[in-house]
Amino acid sequence: MTKRWRRTGAQLIWETLLGEGVHTVFGYPGGAILPAYDAMLDYPIRHILVRHEQGATHMADGYSRASGEVGVAVATSGPGATNMVTGIATAMLDSSPIVCVTGQVGSALIGTDAFQETDVTGVTLPITKHNYLVTEVDEIAPALHEAFYVARSGRPGPVLVDITKDAQQAFTQRRPRLGKVDLPGYRPEPRPPESELQSAAELINRAERPVILAGHGILISGAMGQVRELAERARIPIAMTLLGIGAIPANHSLNMGMMGMHGESWVNQAIQEADLLLALGMRFDDRVTGSLKTYAPNAAKIHIDIDPAEFNKNVRVDVALAGDLSAVLAHLLPVIEARDRSEWLGSIRGFKGDTAVRDIQNLPDMGKLYAAHVIHDIWRMTGGRAIVTTDVGQHQMWEAQYYRHNEPRSLITSGGLGTMGFALPAAVGAKVARPDDEVWVIAGDGGFQMTMCELATIAQERLKLNVAIINNGYLGMVRQWQEFFYDRRYAGTPILSPDFAALARSFGLGGEVVKTRQEVEGAVERARADERTVVLDFQVEKEDTVYPMVPTGARLQDMIRRPGQEADGDPESEEEPVAAGRTVEW
């Protein structure tokens, strides 16, 4: 005698998630999601209890960016779901595939302003790739199955599935059959026409001064090897966007580094002097173009992206190739000619000039503790192999400048939305995804205080992270803008912080205060050796500035440089670690 198949909606949630390969979720229970939580105990699911639902979404995001898999966050209705908004928007702007499962009040109560009722699909409509309100038990599995497909296909993004409490509680005897997702209007993978591929190849082969603009799409598509092959064969220098960091190893001889507002001025100059920009999986954000009127005026532009909505949005392009980058490059590579281009590479070397000497990384500390030195030391001591997560602001730019990432998916940062408080929870997600990798949080004293409650999550889950707080007593990047553009009127930017080390200890974690350059190495060493998560409070120079900088709306090559008097000091005698063991093109 076989018992007839029978499930509750709550059971189907977990069975569908397991079918999608999910084993860990980040969540917080509450009334409307209680049936799902109750059922969870019967399935092999690791639940990580967060301290705030924003943390759950950032963790799912960090998990996704570290692993390439879909991250999952769970919350209850009303405040549980609205707390997710910042994390969902963060994932949306950075094309990160996450699925948020939220409980909703019973379907009979919808629209009555019931306790903890919010129109969550309405609230998240503009910040999700797609969302679902599920009121029937038989729709739960198909909606979740579709959600995973939509989240990870095409240009990835967050998808929210809001499930009413009665749908979770209801029984069904219909076994869901989840085959290929059938979405007639959804075309995630466009293919560029052959003629456009031809035009692109001709432009590339003809170009004398080409530059590759390497973006996040390379990582998402997994096209790292192909981009290298393209660059090496055609000898094309590469500039990276913030989210493109790691797509090409920092020590690759053709990799110039980061472009844009806080990129190196000579990298920006190369872009401005180029006769061809080959934009790969990037979107010409205002932070990388500077003034659009004067952007790369002599360059033809080829744009390869999976999302056709990005074409001609900010910058007019000559050839637009819509498609998965890896698939497009597979068609393009066979017709790309090998070239020398040493003249162009030589000019770029000329642009670079004395930049390295002016770089604070190579300046003496003069008894002060500079953020750049801290990050440089962390990079050196971790062999450049750690996964680093950052918030937004000065520390984020210093990290991008001084931590040299050679591995894909090793920098996890909030680029598009610029979310403070992202780094710590994102690091939790990254550590859960890749438990054997060393994970560092680099955060400012402002952003860290936004989500530091997740230290309790870290303690409860016994996760091993290393946290470096770049503590300068200001909301540093805003202070920097006030310094440059608001006559040094520091409105609302001085910020008082708790004793972060003592705070960490109160959670049962390690904590240490670092005030001088000499202490950095020892503190980093002890933190890495400790089994617990350790918070290092680096009390750095208060009014330090991220150089160079393109002021908003200025031409890309017109950068504010580090003042000369500081640059007059002798470069440190310490070996130049960047150059060690590679042929430097510039």
Place this chain on the structure above:
Amino acid sequence: MTPGPDGRIRPHIFVVWVEDLPGVLNRVTSLFRRRGFNIESLSVGPARAPGVSRMTIVVRTDATTARRMLVQLSRLVNVLRADDITNEPAIHHELAMFKIQATGEERTQVIQLAGATGARLVDIAPESVVLEATASPQKIDGLAEVLRPYGIVEQVRTGLVGMARGAASVMTDPDARKPPKRRRASSDESGGSHSV
């Protein structure tokens, strides 16, 4: 609205085929709201295929922005297809009803006017008449103009709907793909490619 690099601001007519599901209208209009567009008119009704709705949306904008809107519309998961038919040879009509307060001689004039302009008399009450017209927006504007002196007390216009001329065109309903009946849950227990 500032004009884009290549064009003057003028009404653009979008025809959008969507899956007939709750919230889809909201998804479409939300896109226009996000970009700060004021929708001039919007009409929605069932398309030929079951489960498919056809929208006609009129927005004043320039050609560059219209192209961008079209791509954005096409990105929506529930949008089957979106076309800008502004420059297509097509019939663009709307339906309008006007209630005119008229008695005596004026009433006779209004009724004659209706006959001359192709409007239909659809209601006669002691103090008023209701005229109905189906025509291009320009013609409706003209009708409203000649009726105004008699005193329009109420008017309603559906907004424009469009259909291409000739047998086949870009505007053929996209129903050949597949019916959007996708929330299937089968009671069949004999397995499947990904059963849970």
